[in-house]
Every structure is written in structure tokens, then in C-alpha cells.
Amino acid sequence: MSGRAELVQELKSLRKGRGLLGKVDDRVGPGLRSACAISDEDGMVAVRRKVTTRLTELAGQLPEDLRVVVLAAFAIGAEASQPLYQDRVKWVAEKLDRDPRTVRRRADQAIDLLAELAAGTTRLTQSSGDRWHTASMVVALVLDQPEPTILEQRRIIADEDGLRSVDLAVSLPAGRSGLSATVLYGGRLVDRGMEASDRWGYGLELPRSLSRGEPWDLAVLFQLPSVSALGPHMASVPRQRCDQFDLRIRFGEERPSEVCVLDGAFQRDVSDPGYRGRLLPIDPAGEVHRRFSHLAPGMAYGVRWERP
Structure with missing residues (x-):
């Protein structure tokens, strides 16, 4: 042992x-x-x-x-x-x-x-190698349209002087196949290539350098070819410190049989059919909303659902 x-x-x-x-x-x-x-x-x-x-x-x-x-x-x-x-x-x-x-x-x-x-193998507080962290992130997923849409808005904080870029990633069952990404504001999109079979890495080159402690707002719009291109879950697994995460999902008329919360779950729990989190009610508009605070790096936060 x-x-x-x-x-x-x-x-x-x-x-x-x-x-x-x-x-x-x-x-x-x-x-x-x-x-x-x-x-x-x-x-x-x-x-x-x-x-x-x-x-x-x-x-x-x-x-x-x-x-x-x-x-x-x-x-x-x-x-x-x-x-x-x-x-x-x-x-x-x-x-x-x-x-x-x-x-x-x-x-x-x-x-x-x-x-x-x-054992000295990790440290969850901010280390000298951290270049930036997320002060707040708002994600809206719209599923009742022909092409599902994900809007991600972030406010980041520079943790070093001279910050000019941020590295991000998105995971989907089919990888980047059929996925389009558009920067709405905050920088220029840079394709970092596939980090894994289901994870596409991308970055944003900022228009100017940030000073340590300076905030910066950015937004990216993702469009998927169909609902089947998205797994029955939406979760954030932060690499760096993330203070706030606000998630909204609009199912519309095609509502799932149940929605449960992923709150500090292991990554494997996101797709594990045996996982049971707290149930989240769907409102009359066919939407769910959940806020998370002080997310632990490497843990999953969001929701998963059972298809109807």
C-alpha cells in the first residue's frame, strides 16, 4: 500500500x-x-x-x-x-x-x-504557476432549437503581470465534429487542437496585456449540429480556481424524466448511470437553474438528466 x-x-x-x-x-x-x-x-x-x-x-x-x-x-x-x-x-x-x-x-x-x-503531492490554493482564475462564469444551454446553443460568459482575473492569453477546453462525445465556436467579445479564438478524443482545446488571445489583479470579460458562443452531439449532462470541471458558476438549461417541450445536480462530483460520476444526485425541478418554461460557489479544481459541477 x-x-x-x-x-x-x-x-x-x-x-x-x-x-x-x-x-x-x-x-x-x-x-x-x-x-x-x-x-x-x-x-x-x-x-x-x-x-x-x-x-x-x-x-x-x-x-x-x-x-x-x-x-x-x-x-x-x-x-x-x-x-x-x-x-x-x-x-x-x-x-x-x-x-x-x-x-x-x-x-x-x-x-x-x-x-x-x-503527502505534499498537490495544493488547492493558488500556486505561483497559476496565470489567471475565474471570478464568475455564466453558461446558458438552449436545447429547444434545431441547433443547440451554448453561451459561455466569463470574468477572469489575471494572477500575473503581462497576461495575454487564456487556455480553455470543451468536451463533447464526438469531439469537435460539427461544433462551431464564435467569440462574441474578449479576444481572438485560437485552435489548440484535440487534447483527447472527446476534448477540444482552444484559447483566447487578449487584445492587450493584463496586469496582476485586473479583471477581463469574455464570451464564446458554441453551436452543435444536433442534440445527439451533446451527452445528457452539462458540467464544468475547472482546472483553475473558479469562484462562481451559474448554469441555466432550457429543455423546452422535450423535457427529461428527471434532472439531478452534480455538485463537487468525481468526473466519472458525470456519465456513471449509477450516480444519484439531488433532483432539480424543471420550471413551467422547461428550464432549470443552479448556482455553484467556490468550485474545487478537478471536480464536476452542473447537472445531468435522463432522456425522455
Whole structure:
């Protein structure tokens, strides 16, 4: 078992029962001892203090919703002092207005990320290599037209001086076949080629250089040849930090049998028929609307639906 995998197992064991409020010295294995700088001379009080401090520090690098979930999982904080893990899951579900199954899944995601952070393999806060991030993104998908249309509007923030371009991508089952893209404002479209069989990379060359911290607005219109060119889902999987994502989908008369939310899901959950997220009602106009905040890079946010 790798060091990261070992740490994941130790963290999942530690969250059981009373979490860090229970007896911890016999549940803190070599992975956690190394990550939390615990020595053989440390007693249970010192072990609990060091693990609590280290996990709180690492959780601070996670998006807000995952931070709430993982701190409650280990019973860190007065509000999350329930004696059983299932009680803490229920408390988080009520606090975040989420289904308990979603909270359990997010707890597993957060523990995976904590293990990576503790092992030094990743960092979710902005790194020196980040050139820009998304302050807000608004996507509207219209499906009740002969050619489905996607309008994507973004406000980006430069994270370095002299920013002149941004790299983006769009994934579709058939790749770029039949897809047209038009920049409405914000720069000049640059074809980056196929990054994978179903993912087309493109960029926008900006008309001038941006200074660090300067905002910039851009919009791209995509048109597809038919509804079948789009999978039964619309999701964003950000590569960089994304603060806000607003999604609207117009189904029109051909409404799906159900629509469920993808909120911090694994990428494989987007197309996994066994995935069940929270149901999202379709309004009388045949539309759905969902807002997301503080998106975690690499996680999926959006909706998926069952075709009628």
C-alpha cells in the first residue's frame, strides 16, 4: 500500500465514532504520525492536539463546503461534537442543505484531498504557476432549437503581470465534429487542437496585456449540429480556481424524466448511470437553474438528466 493510500485508510478509521474526541492514540498510524510530527513520547492529549492542528491547517486549503464536511467528520469544532459519525453527517447535511449520501461522498473526496495535501503531492490554493482564475462564469444551454446553443460568459482575473492569453477546453462525445465556436467579445479564438478524443482545446488571445489583479470579460458562443452531439449532462470541471458558476438549461417541450445536480462530483460520476444526485425541478418554461460557489479544481459541477 502506498503512503497516500495508507493515510487515506488511517483518516477513514479516525473519523469513526467520536472522531478526534474519542481514544485516538491507537488509531493514529505511521502515516498520520509522520504527517503530524508525532513522536513516540507524545501522549494521547498531545496526539489529539497535533492531529487536530494539522488537519485544521490542511482543511483550510479546501473549498468551503469540503472544509465544513471534513472538520465535522473528525468532530473538530464545538458544533460538530456529536458522538457518532452518522450524527455528524446528518448535521452537515442540514447545515449545507444536502442529502446525507452527498455528504458522505464529499467526506471521502475531502479525505482523499487531505491525504494528497499531507503527502505534499498537490495544493488547492493558488500556486505561483497559476496565470489567471475565474471570478464568475455564466453558461446558458438552449436545447429547444434545431441547433443547440451554448453561451459561455466569463470574468477572469489575471494572477500575473503581462497576461495575454487564456487556455480553455470543451468536451463533447464526438469531439469537435460539427461544433462551431464564435467569440462574441474578449479576444481572438485560437485552435489548440484535440487534447483527447472527446476534448477540444482552444484559447483566447487578449487584445492587450493584463496586469496582476485586473479583471477581463469574455464570451464564446458554441453551436452543435444536433442534440445527439451533446451527452445528457452539462458540467464544468475547472482546472483553475473558479469562484462562481451559474448554469441555466432550457429543455423546452422535450423535457427529461428527471434532472439531478452534480455538485463537487468525481468526473466519472458525470456519465456513471449509477450516480444519484439531488433532483432539480424543471420550471413551467422547461428550464432549470443552479448556482455553484467556490468550485474545487478537478471536480464536476452542473447537472445531468435522463432522456425522455
